[in-house]
Amino acid sequence: MKRPVVSAPLLCLLPALALVPVLIVVGEGLHGGGFETWWRFLQGAVQPSKDPLLLKSLWEGLQVTLATALVGWGLSTLIGLLLGVFSSDVLWESAKIPTWPAAAIRSLLALPRAIHELLWGLLLLQVLGLHPWVAVAAITIPYSALVARVFRDQIDSIDRRRLTAVLQSGASAPAAFVSSIGPPLQPILLSYGGYRLECALRSATLLGVFGLGGIGTELQLTLQSLRFAEFWSGLWLLILLSVLLEQGLTFWRHRQQTNPSQWNGVSVLTMTVLAVLVGGHWLQQLLPTSGTTLQLMLPPLPDISALQLAATELPWLRMIEQTMRLTLLAAAIAIALPPLCLLIFPGRIAKQVFLGLWTLQRVLPPPLTLLMLLLANLPSLALAALALGLQNAGVMGRLLVEGLDQQSPGTMKAIEVTAAGPRQAWLLGCLSPQSRSYLAYGAYRTDVILRETLVVGLVGGTGLGWMLIESLSSFHWAAVLLIIVCFALLTLAGESISDGLRQRWLRTPGESAST
Amino acid sequence: MSAREHRAVVCLALLCSLSTTALPSWAAETLRIGAIPDQNPEKLNRLYGLLAQELSQKLQVPVRYVPVSNYPAAVSAFRTGGLDVVWFGGLTGVQARLQTPGATVLAQRDIDAKFRSVFIANTQSGLQSISSLEGLQTLKGKRFTFGSESSTSGRLMPQHFLQQGGVTPNQFAGGRPGFSGSHDATIALVQSGSYEAGALNEQVWTSALKSGAADPNKVTVIWRTPTYVDYHWVARPVLDKRFGSGFTTKLQKAILGIKPTTANGKTILSLFAAEEFIPASASQYAPIETVGRQLGKIR
16 A cells, blocks of 8 residues: 655645744734833834944944854855865775775764854853854864865765766866866855855854854844844844845855856865955954963863763753744744745745845844744743744745746746646645755754754743753853754754655655755 | 066065064063943043043052953953953853853842843834833834843843743744844933833933933833842962962952042942942842843853
C-alpha cells in the first residue's frame, strides 16, 4: 500500500497550524494598557529625534557596526572557503592521499558552528575584554565554519569526471583541482557570499544589543529607556543601511549573472579582501585606543566538583523542553507566515507592502521586538516565539519572493485560463514549483532559530538561553560551561535532523531546486 | 592576461600588503571611564561627555567615555582592563572588585548610602499598600517583573526582601518573574498591565513621576524597601603605575571635588541626581556581598 503523501505547497502552509495556539495565547493576553505606549512608538517613527549629539553617536555606532560586519564577513568567507576546500573529499582524492584529514576537519568544524555568534561574543568578551575585534571574532568563528560546510557540500557534489579528465591529461593535482572545481563554484560564491554579508550586518547589530558596541547598543539603550524618538533615529539609519546593502548586493548579483565571466569568482574574493582591509582600518580609526587591550585574561575555570554541583542544580528538563517548544513554534511561524500573507493578499501592491514590512522585521533584533510586543501583551513563551519567528519570517519572505520572481509565469498563466481563482492559480502555479526549495531552506532556518533561542530567552525568562544569561551575570562558570555543551549538542542533533529533511525535499525527481 | 587584468592583480597585491599597517597602534595613555547602562543613552552621552571633560581638565590626562550596554560586560571590561574607572551598582561593583583584587572604592553619591527600591503595582491589579515584610505575600500568584538581572535596586535587594517576607521567585504567576531589562521598562510594563507588579530603583521612580513618564492613575507605589547601600565609583589597581604614583588619590579628589558651584559641576551633579559625591569604603558594601552570595549572584 502506498503511504499518503502531502504535496509540497500544502507542506509550506501546514506549519501555519502552529499559528493557531500562538494566536490564541497572544489574543488572550492582548490588552489595551500598552496601546498608549505603542502610539508613542509609532509617533517616534514619524518624528525621530534630530538631536545633534545623539545623531553623532548613532552615526559612529552605525559605522562601527558596518565595519565589524565587513571585516567579519570578509574574514569568514576567506577562511570558510579555504576550510571548505580542505574538508572536501575531492581535494584529497585528487592528490591521491587518504581522505581522513577531510573528515577530521569536518568534525572539528561542528563545534564552532554549533555555537551562536552571540554566545561566542559573550564568551570572548570574558576572555579578551571589551575590544572591537571581539565582535569581529565572534562573527568570524561560527561564520567560517558555516561557510566551510556550504562550500564543502558544493565541492563534493560537483561532477568529478571533469577533474579526472584533467588529471589524466597530466596536469598537476592543484592545477587540475582549481581549473575543474573553480568554475562550477562561482555561482554559489556569488549568491551565498552576498547573503552572508547581510547576515553579518544582522549579527553585528545583535552583538551590539548585548553590549558589544555599535548601533545595536544605542538601539537597546534607547528602547529600554522608552526613548522612542531617539530609538527611531537609530532604526531609520539602520534600515537605510540594510536596504542599500541588500539592493546593492541584488544589483551586483544580477549583473554578474547576466554577464558571467571567469573573473566573477575573483571579484568576490577581491571584495572580501577589500572588506577586511577597509573595515579593519575603519574600526581602528573609529576606536583608536582599542589597540592596547587585546590580551588573554581567562576567568577562573571550574573544577569537576563545581561542574557536578551545577549539573544537579540546573533544571535541565524544563530548560530543554522550553527551548524546543520555542524553536518549533518560531520555525513554524517563520516558514508559514510569508506564503500565507501572499496567498491571502495577492497582488502587486500587497507584495510591495509585505516586502517593506519584512525588511523592518529583519532589521529589528528579536529582543527589541519582544519588548515592544510585551508592552501590549501578557508575558508568555508564545510571545517570545512570535518575536523570534517574525524576524526569521522576514528572511524567509524575501527569499520566497526572490524565488517566485525568478521563475517564469507560464504555469500560473496556464492555470489562470482554466478559470481557477487567482489564489488557486498562485498556490498551484506559483508556490508549488518553489515549495521544495523553500521548505529545504526552512529546514536550515529552523537550525538557525534553535541557535537564536538564546536571544529571546532573556526577556521571556525561558529556556536554556535565559539560564545562560543568568549564569553569565552571576559569573557561575560551571553552569555556563554545562549549558554551552548542552546547547551545542542540541544544535548538532537539530542540524542532522534538518539535514535529513532538506535532502528529502531536494531529492525529488523531476524538480530542480535552487540553493 | 590582458593589461587591465594585470593591473587588477597588481592592485590586489598592493592592497594585501596594506594589511601590515592594520596592526594595533599604541596611542597615548588614556583614562577610560564607563558606567553600567541604567540610563538612556542620550543622558549617558551628555553626562559622561561632560564628566570626561571635567576629569581631563583636573587630571591633565586624556579621558574617554566607553559606552557599555550590559552589566556583566561592564564587570568583565573592568577585570580585563578595557575600563579603568567605572560607575558600578552595588552588586556589579562587588562582583568587579572580587574579580579584580586591589581595586579601590573611590566615592558614592550622597543618596547612595541610604538607597531604596520601590514596589509598584498596576492600580487595576487590586494590590493594596503593604506595611510589613509579611505583606509581600499578597504578591504570590501575581505577574511580577524585576529590572535587569544584575541590578541591585531592580533585582537583588527586592528579591532579598521578598525572601525575607516568605516569597520565592517561582511563586509568581507562570512560575517565574519577568526581567524587563531596565527600570524604565519595568514602569512601562506595570503601567500597561502586562505585569501586575514590579520593583525598581526609587530615584528612577521619583524622576519618572516628575517627568510624567509614570501615570499615578495607572501605577502606584505599594511598598518602599528598607535602606541599603548602592552605586559607587570603583578604580582599577594599576592606575598609579600607568599614570604616576598618587594618581588614584588625585582621581578620588577630582570626583569628590565636583561641586554645584561651577556650571559644569552643577550639570553633572543634576544628571547624577545628587547634591554631591561623598567618600565611600569597601566595608559599606559587605551586606550587599552577603545578599549576593545568598541569592547565588556571587559565587
